[in-house]
Amino acid sequence: MNTVKIQFLGASGTVTGSKYYVETPELNLMVDCGMFQGLKELRVKNWDPLPINVTQLDYILLTHGHLDHTGYLPRLLKEGFKGKILGTSPTLAITSIILKDSAKIHEEEAEKANKEGYSKHDPALPFYTLKEAERTIQLFSSVENDEWVILSSNVRFRTKYNGHIIGATFIELEIFEKRFVFSGDVGRTEDFLLAPPERPEWADYLFIESTYGNKNHPQEDVEAILAQLVNKTIHQKGNLIIPSFAVERLQSLMYQIWMLYKKNKIPNIPIFVDSPMGNNVLSVFERFPTWHKLSLKEYHSMCDHVNIISSYKETWETIDDPRPKIVIAGSGMVTGGRVLTYLKQLIDVESTIVLLVGYQAEGTRGKQLLEGAHELKLFGKYYPVKAKIEHLESLSAHADQSGLLHWVEALKNVPEKVFLVHGEPTALDTFRSKLVYEHNWQVHIPKLYETIELMV
Template structure:
């Protein structure tokens, strides 16, 4: 009889962020993903806590993709004594490298500013981790080829298969003692402009399934019409259009859509600034990994030539001081940090400002507050009245909706022994549970943070 495999949910359980799943077998210990919690303060505070496992005993970490909520805790793992391998596809590791270094730099800068301006409750304010910590994590990166079975031990192997979502993202088929543990990671859309549809698995004895949009369908929006309307209004009112964007995938998608509108003469040739150093770095990866996406290389070059890519913070302030209609795409996508906050501090109280939220807004983020109609937002210790026009484009999401998740599951030939709904807020996960039970009659569980199971 095969020994039991233990799984502990160290993140993305009852919430969307902090993806971390601890696997312990008779001869190996490893993590699937190692992400940061974002959003609610009580979740973010968990980032400062050591994991409730012996980190120094971990053999490896396997990454589904490079997003912060799947990779951002890696430097903290190093601080706790991790010395194993960090495995992922080449594009995923390239994205993770950019995100970790950027996050570490922001952590250090924000701690420095908090100490200088004296707005932190902590004296002194410290970064969660430093650039040196991030570099130590990056040194452990090991690239894995997609679709190829990788042996971890005699009875453990895994395979990474394309999940859409972002460049290099994969779901994981983990074979332990001839049982398939299927980790969906974040699944992408079937009709994404940038990426091919996700591959579909044929078998899963235990399924760990994301449920971010488990309770809804993405609306059928005319994104081009929404952008054209907003652009025409800022031109009439001499305003500014701010687009809060994730640096990975969303920024490239928005750039591509705007470029196509310019090319078709559907919008005037007004300045477009891509003010996201991390987004610019990620865009270069689209050139480096052309086989991983659908944008023709000549289009990528044309986009870079047409829009201004902003790196220096000095240039940010020059753009702020301009007295003409302009479009700015900046991160972060949920307004938790980044250059978008500099623009918001200057423009959020102006009714001629248009702010478009372009993706999922987690609980506790400024983006969620604005989406829900707050009259003021707090940025670095100060409140700013909200008078700008706020709009959200939901259909650009890189996450599969309920219908697409169910379609993905339909390809699984067997009846899984158990299905665990992860990476979703409680309401979304519970609605998805009901839908899946009626569709497949599967045995479904919604785990809580730090729950342990034996399979």
Template sequence: MENKVKIHFLGAAGTVTGSKFLLETPELNILIDCGLFQGIKSLRELNWKDFPFDPSAIDLILLTHGHLDHTGYLPRLVKQGYKNPIISTPPSLGIAGVILKDSAKIQEEDAERANKEEYSKHKLALPLYTSSDTEKTIGLFKSIKLNEWYQISENIKYRYQTNGHILGSAFIELDIYEKRFVFSGDIGRKQDVLLESPKKPEWADYLFLESTYGDRLHPEDDSDEILTEAIINTLNQKGNLIIPSFAVERLQGIMYKLYLLIKRNKIPEIPIYIDSPMGNEVLSLFEGFSKWHKLDPAEFRKMLSYFNIITSYGDTWKTIDENRPKVVIAGSGMVTGGRVLTYLRYLIDKPETTVLLVGYQAEGTRGRQLENGASEVKIFGKYCPVKAKILKIESLSAHADQQELLDWLSEIKNIPEKVFLIHGEPTALDSLRVKIKDLYKSEVIIPALNEIISLKP
């Protein structure tokens, strides 16, 4: 039997979304991540295509972390016949469960709204998958421990090591026929407010490296100062400060920053609402997995007491109608769905409103449109003029920048035979390719979507 490994680049190749990497080996077929495509329509439409490999022939799925672009296709794959374990760290599986339930609910609600208001091009709008599909998926979850090797066949074993991106996230090392395959997942920051610095790989024969910010360094903007000024201006203008936020990590990080500003008397008293059902569940996970982050449990509980946590959609409407200055942190971070759309639908046309973007905005999302100065955005089938002030904090990114990515490679003792750059837009991929080639003398490959590359360990 020839020990050939085929790598199928089924997502996050030439783009930042839809992470899926299938390793086809003589012993096992292993899928690394199973993400949903997001952003521009041509990418989103890929989610509706059948998986290009028989799902029932995949032996196991290893997830680097719980984000939608790494887990969101799982129920669809299960619907198509996948029945084997879905493996990750306990917090990652907790987050994946929350995100998948929320994703199914949003898709069901969007389909129902499209059918009711008749703005879908299809005769009958259908969800990509249902809550029932999600429950079947969660039933396949199996957790593992960090830093422990798991032998899964005669010549294949794997290990997880933390990479600092979000709660529970990790990079994956696979030893296959005595060659080490390293999948970086999404690499976090060295000075994250909530998480410890990423661990670094020490050996990699074949490296699969994320490149989200491969072409830039994060600016040294003062996030505390931007938050403080935005809140003072909101009070002076008697307006609303709306912060679209990713429910995982970003929401908790923003809350912690605001809590510290309040605690140090840096910002005046103002009502702060947290309107993210998914974010609320992730807050519970932070409390349940206290050893996986920096916050002391008592301090964490004290922090929560400073915020108004919205639990019902009825309270969303009450908050919108409330005629006093306030801060609202609501999902989603790229303004693609969730509660933030309801706020923006009624408040983005008001000049006293400020929208503060606090993370990466993918191509084709409303967040990217706002970042680029759009004069109007389409929400629930209607065009809304943008009169609000749009601000951005770039230093809060949960992704390593170019220098941090290069530093993450600094402890690899060998020269990798091949480095595959994934999870990046074209300019980021090419810029990082040049840097790695010059610094490490490895062969650097930028795979195309659906490309299959054979390796001979």
């Protein structure tokens, strides 16, 4: 018998910072390498060195490109990582875009904090730089989806299509013939742009996300709600601001608004897409057509219908544009990005509508707005919230509780142990109860930095 050690370095008791350290007799690897977002008590942990010997790490396997699954990679290089970073081609393309974009934001925020003196740190430093992000990208190596990759004599893995965002997968890792399944983020069975997720058929040890482990998405008429908000914006000559995740959500919103116009449900209102990262992600859709549902003709028609903003100068021109308009801008939880500039100017205007789409983590500005905050802190100052705040939860790219249960129901065996990750405490506990009640499985909710030993 051999011992495999797994340490939970993130997404344990929270939804962010996914990273799992797997120590085997033959090699050491990590599944995902995300940074913490949201609550300050979590964000400060990003600055702590990991409690592992990073120089002995051979591989990092990525489920998908989101920041909370990849954003710690450049810091890992600073700590001495020299191995390979493996993922599907679209995942590595998305990760490249996200790391470069977040590096620029880190640099800009540090520069701004130093210039305006609102940081407690002197000087304020970027979490990582663009150069460090680019050095990280040089370690990328793509794998073919659904094909086994041999890492050592008794360790191999493969990726399986998982919906959620373009390139996203779950990972099946075989160690001495025992199968460890890491769900990554599970997508929806019905999605405007993506096919339904595939499902694992065997798992000796299952590590599954629980973002919506305690609830099902509401049955909303997304088309009707979007049309009503757009027409209301036109009527009151205001602005509809949609903070959006740059990957998938932004493209999905573009598609849905374009379809509303095509169906004659909204007039030809100006639509501005202001997310340098989102614009780059659009090119990934063009490069990897087999990973989504859009035809090339539909893709180009959709892009032609919106105004893609390419410079900060155009951001200000858009804010000054007096016409009623729709602005889709990053980031989705209002934690950073161009949307902050729009909100700084327009959050205190009563004719502004802010539409939040999808999950809002604890400690984010998006969560504060959702809970009825009367003021919002932006760039070190507080601004009164006079805008109307709306929420469309059914646009989430995550499977809900029913979707997660459906995902595990394809298993042909009873897992020896199930580990619930990537969820807030209430979601984790509710989903644990559900799995125990419906399947009588052995379920464990790991704590941050907990290490478990498994015999294989």
